[in-house]
Amino acid sequence: MKTSRIVSMLALLTSLTAGAQAQPVASSRPAVDPSVRTLRVEGSGETKARPDEAWIDLAVETQGATAKVAGEENAKKMERLLAALTAAGVARKEMETRNYSVYPEYAQPDPRAEAKLRGYRANNTLSVHVRELTRLGELIDRALASGANRVDGVRFGLSKADAVRAESLRQAVERARKSAEVLASALGVRLGEVLDASTVAEPPQLYPARALMAMSDKSADASTQILPEDQTVQARVTLVYAIESAR
Known part of the structure; x- marks a missing residue:
């Protein structure tokens, strides 16, 4: 079986498991006949790609004597934040609530006294969601100036992860095939057809963004610079070949 045919088989399996958090692919094919002599090999591939999209997690935190006061103040600041981001060109559909909570806070408890509610x-x-990565620093600065008082993180992603995953898969198949050829030669046997192929697609390895505060020569104000890291996509394959005695 040609390598291209193997890749096509595995590509189909990978498309079914994209985003499945590295779960093994279940095969509906019957098990390999135990009477057939086989050679099982594994291969891995890794591809790095520059991210082309990102998500900024911005938090607005407020305090109040009551839950109602804290919630109302939070709503006001969030409206200012949303207005600022919208004015900067971020569409509402690119923004969504990731978490919302209101909870009581207590003063540092004295082991000998009952905890006192502080507010x-x-x-x-x-x-x-940001598609222009060069604007990340600018948007963070606008957000902090408009009501956000915490940045929980910046997450990067690949809008076309399938193409990157396919390249990792091709590498894995090629390495597995070469391993099979080396083993067959050393064992004095001849490789037959591929009886089984399976893959595990790993999700991209995400690295935290690096943030710098860059000082301009013309201004004392600092601007945030976000430096995205390459995203790494890995794939592993297992191939089972039939083997025959060398003639």
Whole structure:
């Protein structure tokens, strides 16, 4: 069986498991006949790609004597934040609530006394999808100036992860095939057809963004610079070949 045919088989399996958090692919094919002599090999591939999209997690936290006060103040600040991001060109459909909570806060308890209620804290975390990575720093600065008082993180992604995953898969198949050829030669046997092929697609390995505060020569104000890391996509394959005695 040609390598291209093997890749086609595995590509189909990978498309069914994309985003499945590295779960093994279940095969509906019958098990390999135990009477057939086989050679099982594994291969791995890894591809790095520059991210082309990101998500900024912005948090608005407020405090109040009551849950209602904390919540109302939070809502006001969140409206200012949304207005600022919208004015900067971020569409509403690119923003969504990631987490919202209101909870009581207590003073540091004295082991000998009952805990005293200090007030309430409201937290609203907004996830902002950004497709222009050069604007990440600018949008973070606008958000912090407009009501956000915490940045929980910046997450990067690949909008065309399938193409990157396919390249990793091709590498894995090629390495598995070469391993099979080496083993067959060393064992004095001849490779037959591929009886079984399976793959495990790994999700991209995400690295935290690096943030710098860059000082301009013309201004004392600092601007945030976000440096995205390459995303790594891995794939592993297992091939089972039939083997025959060398003639």
